[in-house]
Amino acid sequence: MASTGYHDIYTQYWRGLQLQPQLHLADSSMTLCNPVGAGVIRRLSTNTKLEIVHSDYRLSRLQDVYVTSEAAMVELSICLQGAGQVNVSGERHDICEGTCYLHFMKQFDAVFEYDNRVPMRSLAIGIPLVEFNRLMGEGTAGRTMDFDRIIGSQSFRKFELPMNTAAAHIVRQMLECPYEKAVRRMYLEGKALELLANYMHTFLFDSEEHTAAAKLSKRDMDKVKEAAQVLLYHMESPPSLLELARIVGLNDFKLKLGFKECFGTSAYRYLRDKRLEQAMNLLRKGDVNVTQAAGFVGYANLSHFTAIFRGKFGLNPSEVLRQRR
Numbered sequence: 001m002a003s004t005g006y007h008d009i010y011t012q013y014w015r016g017l018q019l020q021p022q023l024h025l026a027d028s029s030m031t032l033c034n035p036v037g038a039g040v041i042r043r044l045s046t047n048t049k050l051e052i053v054h055s056d057y058r059l060s061r062l063q064d065v066y067v068t069s070e071a072a073m074v075e076l077s078i079c080l081q082g083a084g085q086v087n088v089s090g091e092r093h094d095i096c097e098g099t100c101y102l103h104f105m106k107q108f109d110a111v112f113e114y115d116n117r118v119p120m121r122s123l124a125i126g127i128p129l130v131e132f133n134r135l136m137g138e139g140t141a142g143r144t145m146d147f148d149r150i151i152g153s154q155s156f157r158k159f160e161l162p163m164n165t166a167a168a169h170i171v172r173q174m175l176e177c178p179y180e181k182a183v184r185r186m187y188l189e190g191k192a193l194e195l196l197a198n199y200m201h202t203f204l205f206d207s208e209e210h211t212a213a214a215k216l217s218k219r220d221m222d223k224v225k226e227a228a229q230v231l232l233y234h235m236e237s238p239p240s241l242l243e244l245a246r247i248v249g250l251n252d253f254k255l256k257l258g259f260k261e262c263f264g265t266s267a268y269r270y271l272r273d274k275r276l277e278q279a280m281n282l283l284r285k286g287d288v289n290v291t292q293a294a295g296f297v298g299y300a301n302l303s304h305f306t307a308i309f310r311g312k313f314g315l316n317p318s319e320v321l322r323q324r325r
Contacts, residue, residue, distance in 0.1 A: 006129070026046075026185065051126035077103065079097055080123065105156045162257065228267075231270065235297055238271055278296070282296060
């Protein structure tokens with residue numbers, strides 16, 4: 001069933017995790033339970049109609065969450081830990097650790113897929129359309145922005161960058177908020193607006209600085225290539241993005257930008273594609289069955305492996321084996 005309101009987008013998402021949100025409360029917590037997973041999602045609805053959502057949980061199994069909406073909204077989302085993908089209106093997007101995303105969406109269908117081998121921690125700020133247009137009405141440097149101008153005829157548009165130092169400081173302040181009740185709500189709303197100002201400026205008004213930040217030295221790019229080799233060597237049990245950055249001696253900001261520049265994709269998708277290519281080679285040789293091929297490249301969940309294998313190659317792994325007979 002399609003949702004008809006802005007808050008219903010979040011409601012569908014939470015119910016996809018088998019949670020029952022208490023929408024009548026401005027500040028509430030929801031606890032994940034088995035068999036879905038363990039952890040907490042806390043939401044705060046502010047006086048300006050922002051939705052501030054802090055998620056901290058670990059899934060017990062692969063979990064797909066479906067959202068279908070006629071509503072429109074803007075969301076600033078920061079993945080603090082974990083990895084996954086979201087398929088929005090037929091287009092797949094990575095969710096990567098330490099990355100900030102600014103999403104514009106309307107009349108969309110989405111499927112969220114998370115890697116259940118690592119915890120998922122994120123902070124999201126949802127903004128209703130009317131409030132976004134009000135906040136951005138005056139623009140900056142003589143330029144104005146509104147939702148329709150940004151999204152155009154698309155149902156979904158995304159901006160992304162590694163989380164910067166200023167944002168990391170604000171996020172830490174929000175997660176370590178020392179206040180309670182009414183003062184807590186005031187504090188978090190103020191910090192949420194500060195975080196929005198940081199990224200609205202970067203994504204929507206400061207494109208020249210954004211482009212300049214992506215330029216990396218040859219030494220940096222050599223470390224990115226070294227990081228790719230580390231991922232391939234530890235394909236079945238890879239390090240997290242932050243661990244990988246420490247291994248090669250490069251900060252995670254440059255590592256993410258470097259993967260985009262060098263390989264045209266994120267580290268997460270690069271690893272996924274290489275795993276699937278290796279699985280294809282194993283199956284073509286015929287020395288392993290589907291379960292063994294999945295395990296050799298780091299996939300414990302066979303149905304998840306089959307689904308992404310089919311998404312990349314257009315056929316099931318079992319069909320590759322049958323073609324050899």
